[in-house]
Every structure is written in C-alpha cells, then in structure tokens.
Amino acid sequence: MLTLGELSPRMGTPVEKDSVVAASDRNPVFAPWLDLRAYKIQDPVERLRFLRQEMQALESEGVSPRGPRRSTGHWRWAVGAGVALIATLAAVRPAHVAAIAPQPAPLARTPLVSAPRTLSTLAVPEKVWRVESSGTLETYSNGLRVDLTFAEANKARNPYPVFPLEGGATPVRYQSAPAGIVYHTTESNLADFEETENRRLQWLGRNLLEVVHDEHAYHYVIDRFGRVFRVVEESDIANHAGHSVWADSSGIYVNLNDSFLAVAFEAQTGEANSVTAAQIEAARMLTEMLRSKYSIPAGNCVTHAQVSVSGVNNHIGVHFDWASQFPFAEVGLPDNYARPLPSLTAFGFEYDSAFVQATGGPWKGLGLAEAQVEREAAERGMSVARYRAILQHRYSDVLGVVTGAESEEGGS
Numbered sequence: 517m518l519t520l521g522e523l524s525p526r527m528g529t530p531v532e533k534d535s536v537v538a539a540s541d542r543n544p545v546f547a548p549w550l551d552l553r554a555y556k557i558q559d560p561v562e563r564l565r566f567l568r569q570e571m572q573a574l575e576s577e578g579v580s581p582r583g584p585r586r587s588t589g590h591w592r593w594a595v596g597a598g599v600a601l602i603a604t605l606a607a608v609r610p611a612h613v614a615a616i617a618p619q620p621a622p623l624a625r626t627p628l629v630s631a632p633r634t635l636s637t638l639a640v641p642e643k644v645w646r647v648e649s650s651g652t653l654e655t656y657s658n659g660l661r662v663d664l665t666f667a668e669a670n671k672a673r674n675p676y677p678v679f680p681l682e683g684g685a686t687p688v689r690y691q692s693a694p695a696g697i698v699y700h701t702t703e704s705n706l707a708d709f710e711e712t713e714n715r716r717l718q719w720l721g722r723n724l725l726e727v728v729h730d731e732h733a734y735h736y737v738i739d740r741f742g743r744v745f746r747v748v749e750e751s752d753i754a755n756h757a758g759h760s761v762w763a764d765s766s767g768i769y770v771n772l773n774d775s776f777l778a779v780a781f782e783a784q785t786g787e788a789n790s791v792t793a794a795q796i797e798a799a800r801m802l803t804e805m806l807r808s809k810y811s812i813p814a815g816n817c818v819t820h821a822q823v824s825v826s827g828v829n830n831h832i833g834v835h836f837d838w839a840s841q842f843p844f845a846e847v848g849l850p851d852n853y854a855r856p857l858p859s860l861t862a863f864g865f866e867y868d869s870a871f872v873q874a875t876g877g878p879w880k881g882l883g884l885a886e887a888q889v890e891r892e893a894a895e896r897g898m899s900v901a902r903y904r905a906i907l908q909h910r911y912s913d914v915l916g917v918v919t920g921a922e923s924e925e926g927g928s
C-alpha cells in the first residue's frame with residue numbers, strides 16, 4: 517500500500533530511490549516559525565503575500581523552510597502545496613472557527629455511530645464539484661456518489677418569502693435558491709443489519725425508494741448501505757416538512773418545503789437508533805456537496821423535529837424524527853440542537869412534556885429560546901403569556917402570506 521509520502525507530487529508514481537528521506541520530512545508542512553509569524557497577520561491577503569515572499573526568498577537561497585534541501589522535486593512540491601495549504605486555511609478559517617467554537621461535548625451515541633470526526637469538521641472542503649455524470653450516477657470531488665435511478669422532476673421551486681427577524685409579516689425578500697437542509701428518518705420497516713438479511717435489506721430499501729419517488733417525499737434518501745439516491749431534483753420542491761419554521765441571521769423561513777432541501781436516512785428514530793456508520797459518512801459528503809453548491813450556512817442544517825410545528829395549535833414537535841441523537845459532529849456540523857428555536861422566539865410556540873421526552877434532553881436550544889422569550893417580555897413590561905400571544909398573532913399573519921403565495925402558485 518502506498519502512502520502519500522511515497523508518491524511523487526505530480527505523476528503519482530513512486531519516488532526515486534535516491535530521494536527517499538525520513539518519513540517526518542516528507543510531509544509538505546511549513547516550519548513552525550513561519551507558520552506562527554504568518555498567523556499573526558490578520559488579513560488573509562497580507563498573510564498570503566508574506567508567505568509567498570518568504571518562500572521565494574528561501575527558494576532563491578536554496579533553503580527548504582524545513583532545513584537543508586534534500587530533493588529538488590520534493591522541495592518544489594512542498595512550497596506549492598504549503599502555500600496552497602496556508603491559502604486554504606486562511607480562506608476557511610472563519611468558517612471552521614465558527615463551526616467548532618460553540619460545539620459542546622458530543623451526544624451519546626449508539627454503537628453503530630463512529631467516533632466524532634473533529635478532523636473532518638476542520639477540513640470541510642471549500643468547494644465540492646461534480647466530477648462526472650454517467651446519466652445514472654454522479655461522482656463528486658469529495659467522494660460522494662449519487663444514484664440517479666429514482667430521480668424525477670416535481671413542481672419547480674418558485675421564489676419564496678423570507679420574513680424579517682425584527683417582526684411584522686412583510687417579507688424582507690424573496691429567494692429561489694435552497695436556504696438549508698432538513699434531515700429526516702423514513703420510519704420505514706427495517707431488517708437487522710446483518711449479512712444474513714442482505715436480500716431483505718435490499719428489498720426494503722428498494723420498496724422505500726419507490727414509495728418516496730411516488731410521494732416526492734424527499735430530495736435525497738440514504739439507504740442502510742450508505743448509498744445516496746436523488747429522488748426529487750434539487751431545483752424542485754419535495755413534500756417533506758409541512759408546517760415548519762427556521763431562521764438564520766438574514767430572516768425567517770416558514771413552511772420549509774419551498775426553501776429547504778430534504779435528506780432522509782432509511783432509519784427509525786428512537787432508542788434503538790438504526791443508523792449505520794455508512795449512512796453517516798454518506799450524509800457528511802452529501803451535506804458538504806449541498807453546502808458548497810448553495811452556500812448553505814451550517815446553522816441551517818437541522819432536523820425535522822427542530823423545525824416542525826403544528827398547524828392547529830401553538831405546539832412544536834408534530835414530527836419527532838431526529839428529535840435526538842442526530843450526529844451533527846460526524847456530519848461535519850456544529851451541534852444545532854443548541855440553537856434557540858425560532859418557532860419559540862419569533863412566533864411564540866410552546867412544547868409539552870412528550871416532546872421534551874422525545875428530545876432525550878431537552879436540547880440546550882429549548883432553554884435558550886425560553887429565556888429569550890422571557891427576557892423580551894420583561895423588556896416590554898408584559899407577562900410572558902401576553903408576549904407569546906402577540907408572537908402567535910404574528911405567526912397567523914405570516915402564515916397567511918405564505919399560504920396565499922402557495923395557493924397563487926397552485927393556481928398559476
């Protein structure tokens with residue numbers, strides 16, 4: 517088996533015998549002093565300029581930043597790769613710092629779930645692109661493979677309203693690109709994940725895909741073996757979220773069928789979590805691809821249980837899928853269970869003990885949202901109940917705008 521250090525930089529062929537160096541010297545890494553000086557420069561462009569100047573100076577002197585030059589080929593590669601590495605780190609630094617900064621301890625996992633992938637969280641690629649498409653299979657630069665056997669068009673995504681955080685029911689803007697991802701479980705029948713169940717596992721997965729296809733239920737399904745199937749085209753809407761609410765720093769999204777993409781795990785939520793390690797790895801790559809393609813913020817990658825609200829009363833959590841144990845860290849995301857729920861803070865929704873039980877927590881975000889509502893009520897000199905009633909009235913107004921737009925779409 518060849519390792520990275522045993523391959524030549526450009527051709528992928530084994531390195532000549534005379535250029536073999538100690539293993540620790542093969543890695544294209546900067547000398548620590550250069551690294552530290554570079555990171556003291558705040559501006560990324562200035563930092564890159566500094567590194568290039570230093571590298572050119574060193575190269576012209578025939579000195580490797582790690583020490584005496586031992587292999588011309590390796591040295592040139594080390595400079596190029598090192599600059600590229602620092603440039604990449606400079607560019608992704610704000611994103612990955614933001615992603616890991618608030619991250620609390622990982623959630624308790626079932627045995628099938630692999631250990632938290634801190635490295636993958638740090639190494640989220642800046643850009644994931646489609647390498648090739650055969651008509652039935654797409655391959656992406658991060659290793660993602662998407663099976664297109666069940667892919668089909670549905671109703672096109674029309675511009676959807678985004679509401680202001682500050683209040684009111686007048687949209688702050690309309691947009692057409694997906695704003696986020698909602699993760700689901702299919703809650704379908706499952707076989708034991710054993711080799712002896714192979715035929716039944718495949719049969720159940722195929723049946724599920726046919727149902728999801730007929731219902732246009734999700735954009736993507738990840739089966740028990742970690743295979744990713746596109747079922748509804750990303751440009752179209754899937755019938756996945758029903759009454760639902762989420763928000764980011766730019767506005768509030770209501771009824772997320774129009775605005776969020778749906779990724780479903782072939783799995784059942786509950787104590788005996790049935791998600792496989794292969795599914796989680798596939799979800800990580802699919803999430804990377806979708807985030808790269810649509811510039812989706814990490815905070816907008818959430819579970820159905822987090823966004824679901826009732827259409828008949830003021831309670832959240834009509835749908836319980838992924839109410840607990842969503843593997844945010846392994847999928848390369850911060851713990852979004854810790855985010856205050858916009859349904860509570862913007863629209864005065866409440867929850868009951870059954871929902872708290874389903875969360876297995878409760879989530880940190882529930883407590884933060886409650887505290888925010890109490891604080892804002894106090895600032896207005898009114899009771900929490902009165903303030904919630906005002907927020908709930910706002911939801912009715914907003915829902916009127918959304919359903920009005922939806923019925924216009926249906927009639928057009």
Ligand SMILES: [Zn+2]
Pocket residue numbers: 699700701756820835837
């Ligand atoms: Zn769901």
